[in-house]
Amino acid sequence: MSKFSNLLRLLILLKSKKRMKTKEIAYALGVSERMIRKYMSDLAEANVNVESVPGPTGGYELVGYDYLLNLDIKAEEAIALQMATVVLKKSTNFDFKQQLENLNDKIKILNESCNQLDDYSDNIIIKPKSSNLDKEIKFELEIQSACISKKKLLIKYCSVSSGETERIIHPYGIITRNNFKYLVAYCENRKIKLIFKLMRITQVASLNDCFDIPATFSIKEFMKNNLGLFHDENYNLKLLIKHPFSKAISEGLYAKNQKIKWVKSETIIFEGQMSGKTDIIRWILSMGTSVTVLEPMVLKKEIKENLKQMLEII
Known part of the structure; x- marks a missing residue:
């Protein structure tokens, strides 16, 4: 063929x-x-x-929307339909509420890209399910609308370190990683671009003020360099990976400047720069006895310490 x-x-x-x-x-x-x-x-x-x-x-x-049944529906069009559905459901003079809702559901199924289910990270590890999806989607429609219309938002956000705070943000876009949704935005309070986990947003209010996204800004590049619990730490990894993981790892892209060298028929040396210590450790541990950490030694020591603590708990 x-x-x-x-x-x-x-x-x-x-x-x-x-x-x-x-x-x-x-x-x-x-x-x-x-x-x-x-x-x-x-x-x-x-x-x-x-x-x-x-x-x-x-x-x-x-991964992503259905390329076989793609209707080439743009994210803005799908979100507009979602917003129209919400508004018209409250109307007393519209007789086709159920039909419109059914159409909206079909559009979302055919074109999942309207939910911006893109993973812009380099580290594709394990994808756990969110324990509370309702929190993630509660304000998503309003945030998506603000992203499109370039309207500022007043939000309340509950962070692990500082608790619930009120912020004025410029919402740039929503992405998904590991089945959790994140908002990339400029925070006027801290004067920097930040990543907000949607399920930690407790209140959203649209403002009349508009904003502009810098012409040089790329969400994709920003997420690659910043998403991770320890995104300020970069590790130059060198791993010895044996069967059954060597084949699959050699076929994927997991790190910047990645290099794969076959040293035996079923063994590889993996080298590359990765960020996000928690994700890296989880990924390495998922390969069990098939992986040996050659570098860096500081990460190897931390993984050993994690294993000791796990044994004590078990």
Whole structure:
């Protein structure tokens, strides 16, 4: 079959199977595993997000909205429909409330990008579910509207360090990482750009004042450099990774300046710069005895200490 046909079949397979290993896809398409990796590179160039998930149960999976049924609905259009649904549901003179709500649900299913489910981090680790999704979505529509209209917001935010505070912010956009939603915004109180976890926002009020996003600002680059509990710390990792994780890790992109070197048939040396100490430790521990931390020693010592504490608790 042609390359185009195989790419289309690959997307259909991932859509139906949810997650598949390289070997499974290669067998289904009748091509080599090397060709599958080439296909993945081609899809990435076309902005089709196929994620490589590490681990024994890992593989490739299609991330984001449905490319097979894409209606090319822009985020602004989907949000406008959501806002219209909310307003018209309160109206006493509109007879098609249920039909409009059904249409709104279908649009959200077909085009998940309206919820801006983009992960702009480099560290794709584990994706836990939020324990309270209601908190995350309570103010999302109003925040999304402010992002589009460039309107300032007055919010109350409950941070771990300083408790609940009132802030005036310039909302730039909402992104998702590890199934939690975050707002990237400029905070007038602290005079810097910050990341706010949506579920910690307790109150939102729209202001009449408008703002401009700096022309040089990129949410994608900002999230890569800042999202993480310890985003001010960067680690130059050097790991020895054995089977069964070596294959999956070699197929994915996890760090800046990443380098993969095969030292044996099923063993690799992984090198790269990563930020977010908590995420890094969780990722390393998820590989169990298949990984050895070669560098940095400070991180190796901290992981050992974590393991000792875990044993004491258990």
